Amino acid sequence: MCFFFLFKSTTEVMKADAVFSKKGVKYEILPVPKKLSSECGLCVKACGEWKELLNVLLNEKVKVTAVYDEGLGECWKKT
Amino acid sequence: MKGSGSAGKRHRVVYLDNAATSFPKPDRVWDAVLEYARDIGANPGRSGHRLAVEAARIVFGCRNLLSRLLGVGDPERVIFTKNATEAMNVLVFSLLRNSYGKNVVTTSLEHNAVSRPLRYWCRHFKIELRVIPCGKDALVNPKDVCEAVDSDTCAVFVNHASNVFGTVTPFEEIARCAARFGIPVVLDTTQTLGTYPVSFSDFDNVIPVFTGHKGLLGPQGTGGFYLPEGVDLEPFIMGGTGSNSESDEQPSFLPDKFESGTLNVHGIAGLSAGVSWVLEKGVEGLRKHEMDLFLHLWEGLKGVKGVVLYGCELWERRVPVLSFNIEGMDPAQVAFSLDRDFGICCRPGLHCAPWAHKAVGTYPEGTVRFSLGAFNTYEDVEVAVDAVKRIAEGM
Numbered sequence: 001m002c003f004f005f006l007f008k009s010t011t012e013v014m015k016a017d018a019v020f021s022k023k024g025v026k027y028e029i030l031p032v033p034k035k036l037s038s039e040c041g042l043c044v045k046a047c048g049e050w051k052e053l054l055n056v057l058l059n060e061k062v063k064v065t066a067v068y069d070e071g072l073g074e075c076w077k078k079t
Numbered sequence: 080m081k082g083s084g085s086a087g088k089r090h091r092v093v094y095l096d097n098a099a100t101s102f103p104k105p106d107r108v109w110d111a112v113l114e115y116a117r118d119i120g121a122n123p124g125r126s127g128h129r130l131a132v133e134a135a136r137i138v139f140g141c142r143n144l145l146s147r148l149l150g151v152g153d154p155e156r157v158i159f160t161k162n163a164t165e166a167m168n169v170l171v172f173s174l175l176r177n178s179y180g181k182n183v184v185t186t187s188l189e190h191n192a193v194s195r196p197l198r199y200w201c202r203h204f205k206i207e208l209r210v211i212p213c214g215k216d217a218l219v220n221p222k223d224v225c226e227a228v229d230s231d232t233c234a235v236f237v238n239h240a241s242n243v244f245g246t247v248t249p250f251e252e253i254a255r256c257a258a259r260f261g262i263p264v265v266l267d268t269t270q271t272l273g274t275y276p277v278s279f280s281d282f283d284n285v286i287p288v289f290t291g292h293k294g295l296l297g298p299q300g301t302g303g304f305y306l307p308e309g310v311d312l313e314p315f316i317m318g319g320t321g322s323n324s325e326s327d328e329q330p331s332f333l334p335d336k337f338e339s340g341t342l343n344v345h346g347i348a349g350l351s352a353g354v355s356w357v358l359e360k361g362v363e364g365l366r367k368h369e370m371d372l373f374l375h376l377w378e379g380l381k382g383v384k385g386v387v388l389y390g391c392e393l394w395e396r397r398v399p400v401l402s403f404n405i406e407g408m409d410p411a412q413v414a415f416s417l418d419r420d421f422g423i424c425c426r427p428g429l430h431c432a433p434w435a436h437k438a439v440g441t442y443p444e445g446t447v448r449f450s451l452g453a454f455n456t457y458e459d460v461e462v463a464v465d466a467v468k469r470i471a472e473g474m
Contacts, residue, residue: 008322008330008332008335009124009155009320009322009330009332009334009335010123010124010135010139010321010322011139011142011154011155011333011334011335012155013135014135014136014138014139015139015154015155017132017136017139018139018143029127029132030127031126031127032127039322039323039330039332040124040321040322041124041125041126041127041321041322041324042124042127042132042135
């Protein structure tokens with residue numbers, strides 16, 4: 001399964017880029033799908049277990065705002 | 080230091096004006112600028128295509144390198160501006176705007192990038208401007224600055240090293256005394272970052288302002304500041320950031336809050352290469368090289384009859400910027416002769432810092448300034464000493 005990871009800014013997307021690249025995660029950077037609302041125009045689509053991927057980012061202090069599945073169902077949202 | 084910077088291909092010169100801008104730069108700086116311009120070229124943070132992502136990686140990479148150099152952990156707190164002057168204007172306005180009737184503390188070693196916006200906004204907001212004088216040796220006593228700080232102080236502005244006399248003001252003591260009142264200290268590192276070891280990890284009230292084109296060896300048109308977690312400010316310039324596009328409110332998060340409009344990615348690509356070069360060589364190593372040359376220059380000029388040298392001889396409180404005069408000669412005339420007759424590039428006059436010249440007693444004529452950089456050599460110093468000697472002797 002692949003998931004959309006949303007962020008506030010391009011800088012946070014770049015942080016996620018560096019972290020996933022270092023950890024060997026399969027991911028892509030792409031424009032945020034129209035159906036989702038994000039403060040930043042870019043998001044990261046990564047494949048794997050979303051909770052694990054989210055923890056990888058949060059442990060590296062990347063500020064993730066939300067995670068959605070490919071059917072665009074909400075998995076997690078920062079409160 | 081040899082090996083990775085090529086210069087003087089068009090003009091055979093001895094370049095001693097590194098305090099104005101460093102020259103030459105490492106070759107990799109221009110390679111990075113060209114690679115971005117020719118092969119990438121896109122706008123970071125706007126579109127989502129591969130070239131825009133590549134451009135965003137360049138900008139983020141530069142933030143990362145700068146945060147390493149500053150000894151801090153948050154790359155998103157590194158804010159880019161077009162130069163240190165713009166960063167200073169942002170900070171002066173943001174820190175003074177809600178401080179009507181209070182006071183601001185600064186030193187007489189400040190550059191006009193600080194003194195002019197401070198003078199203007201202090202008058203506008205009826206803020207008392209407390210300028211702490213340096214001694215004739217161009218040293219500021221941090222205790223004097225601390226004594227001027229009180230609970231009505233809205234900010235302290237300190238030049239880490241004078242661009243005229245090369246004297247260093249230790250900011251740590253000032254930062255600690257300002258922290259007792261919860262006051263931010265804006266530190267002008269234009270003459271120190273990249274050539275003088277610093278770390279800001281222990282200070283959450285110090286805002287270092289940097290330029291990209293001096294000790295960091297990047298292109299002109301680059302600069303910025305680091306905003307620590309302990310300081311919250313309002314932006315001065317607002318506009319498009321590529322984020323929160325549905326809202327007409329400026330984003331509240333960093334770095335977008337302070338970075339409206341398209342960044343100078345060409346410059347930032349080059350700056351990233353410059354900072355990587357500095358990190359590889361090591362700031363301590365670069366300082367040793369430059370201070371060895373500086374001491375050679377100081378001793379050489381000290382022996383020339385009629386030459387007056389300015390600033391203290393406490394070498395740990397110096398960066399390789401040397402101001403001098405030849406008795407009875409106009410500094411502008413000396414600099415012109417150095418250029419025309421000896422191919423030496425340097426800067427005479429007031430160096431955009433009239434307060435500093437007034438404090439040391441070299442106003443209004445100013446001084447001749449030699450400023451050394453990473454690519455200067457002993458031979459450059461010897462050419463300079465010999466040239467000054469010949470000018471002082473009437474050629």
